[in-house]
Amino acid sequence: MPYIDPEARTRLAAGDMPASAGELNYAITVLVDAYVKRLADAAGRVRYAHLNEAIGVLECAKLELYRRVTAPYEDEKMAESGDVYSMS
Numbered sequence: 001m002p003y004i005d006p007e008a009r010t011r012l013a014a015g016d017m018p019a020s021a022g023e024l025n026y027a028i029t030v031l032v033d034a035y036v037k038r039l040a041d042a043a044g045r046v047r048y049a050h051l052n053e054a055i056g057v058l059e060c061a062k063l064e065l066y067r068r069v070t071a072p073y074e075d076e077k078m079a080e081s082g083d084v085y086s087m088s
Helices: 006-013 021-039 048-081
Strands: none
Touching: 006 021, 021 048
């Protein structure tokens, strides 16, 4: 869970960029929480479809980061250092 100290929460709420993985987790969590809360009904109930939608967005963002940034980085490092897999 993204539990960070109150000073960091205030700094992030003011628009500062996250300075650690915990702060990034917190910032993403706050954004998703606000999105799902906005979709809740008048009684504050959240539907599974809304949660599933938010999780799908997070998964797609993760996959796109991997595809666009991580995979090319790993390819570069493999070319520099040699492949680890013998089956490729």
